[in-house]
Amino acid sequence: MARLIQKSGYIKAGKVTGYMEYVATRDGVEIIQSTEPVTKKQEQFIKRLLKDFPDAKELFEYSDYLQTPNRGTASAFIATALDTHLHEVESESGYMSYIAQRPRAEKHGGHGLFSEADTTDLKAAKADLEAHNGKVWTFIFSLRREDAERLGYNKAAAWQNLLKQESATIAEAMRIQTDGLRWYAAYHDEGHHPHVHMMVWSTEPKKGYLTREGIATMRSRMTNAIFHEEMTELYIKKDAAYKESIQTAKESLLLYIRMLEGSESADPVIEQKLWELSHALMPICQKRSRRRWTRSWNGWRSSRRWRPAMTSGGG
Incomplete structure (x- = not known):
C-alpha cells in the first residue's frame, strides 16, 4: 500500500443521500475504542459505504479493518470513509465548517x-x-x-x-x-x-x-x-553500494586479466569467468560503455585465441 x-474529488452536494444525519450528529465520527466483535449495524453500514464509495477500500483504515475486524477498526473505517467523502453529501460552506471545527482538528483561534x-x-x-x-x-x-x-x-x-x-x-x-x-x-x-x-x-x-x-x-x-530525507538517505546508501560493487568488479577483472597475461595460451575457465563478469556488469553500465566493453572483450578474446596458433606457425 x-x-x-x-x-481527490469536487463538491457535488446531494448526490448521495442518507449520510448527512450520521455526519451531523457527530456520534459516528467519534471513533469507538473497542476490540469487541463488529456489530450487525456496523457491517451493514460498511457494506453500504463500499457500495456508494468503492474507492474507500484504498484507505489505511479499511486495511486495518480487514486485518483485525472489531468494533474499533470498524468505527475508525466508517468515520474516515465519511470524512474522505464528505464532499459528496455536504455543501461547500458546510464542508469548510466541518473540516475547520470537527473533533480532533488542530485549532488556532477557535478553528x-x-x-x-x-x-x-x-x-x-x-x-x-x-x-x-x-x-x-x-x-x-x-x-x-x-x-x-x-x-x-x-x-x-x-x-x-x-x-x-x-x-x-x-x-x-x-x-x-x-x-x-x-x-x-x-x-x-x-x-x-x-x-x-x-x-x-x-x-x-x-x-x-x-x-x-x-x-x-x-x-x-x-x-x-x-519522504525527502528518507529517500535521500536511501539514494546515498544505494550509491555507496553501487560504487562498492563497481570497485569489486574492477578488482576481479584485473585479477583475471593478470592471470591470463601470465599464461601462454587461453584458459577457458578464466575466459568463462571474465565473460560472466562482463554480463553481470552490463545492467549497471551505460549503453555506450556496454557496447565498447563488449567490442573490447570480443577483440581481446579473439587475439588471445589466435596468439598460440601464430606463435607455433612462425616457428
Whole structure:
C-alpha cells in the first residue's frame, strides 16, 4: 500500500443521500475504542459505504479493518470513509465548517482552518468561498501515524508549510494560474492515520480541471516532499553500494586479466569467468560503455585465441 494516501474529488452536494444525519450528529465520527466483535449495524453500514464509495477500500483504515475486524477498526473505517467523502453529501460552506471545527482538528483561534496566509479568518474564508461560483476541488492527504510522528507531520504547521511549498505544483496539475489559486486546509489528528483536508479553486470560475495525470503528479510530488530525507538517505546508501560493487568488479577483472597475461595460451575457465563478469556488469553500465566493453572483450578474446596458433606457425 502507498505510504501517502491521496483522495481527490469536487463538491457535488446531494448526490448521495442518507449520510448527512450520521455526519451531523457527530456520534459516528467519534471513533469507538473497542476490540469487541463488529456489530450487525456496523457491517451493514460498511457494506453500504463500499457500495456508494468503492474507492474507500484504498484507505489505511479499511486495511486495518480487514486485518483485525472489531468494533474499533470498524468505527475508525466508517468515520474516515465519511470524512474522505464528505464532499459528496455536504455543501461547500458546510464542508469548510466541518473540516475547520470537527473533533480532533488542530485549532488556532477557535478553528483549524489555515491557508497561504499566516492567520486565517474562518468567516472571511467562508465569504470568499460563497462568492465563488465555479467548481471547488477537495483533497485529503493521509499518513500512517508512525510516519507522521517520525517525519514531523503530526501538526498543522508542517502541513501548512508543505502545501505552501507545493502550491505551484498543485496549480500546474490543475491547470490554474498560480496567482489565481485559492486554497484552505485543516489538519485532523486522527489516531492511526492523521490527515489533512484541502479545498482548492480558481478565482476564474471556468478555469481548472483535474486529470489522472494531474492527480498522479500531485501525489508523486507530495510523497517526494514528505519522504525527502528518507529517500535521500536511501539514494546515498544505494550509491555507496553501487560504487562498492563497481570497485569489486574492477578488482576481479584485473585479477583475471593478470592471470591470463601470465599464461601462454587461453584458459577457458578464466575466459568463462571474465565473460560472466562482463554480463553481470552490463545492467549497471551505460549503453555506450556496454557496447565498447563488449567490442573490447570480443577483440581481446579473439587475439588471445589466435596468439598460440601464430606463435607455433612462425616457428
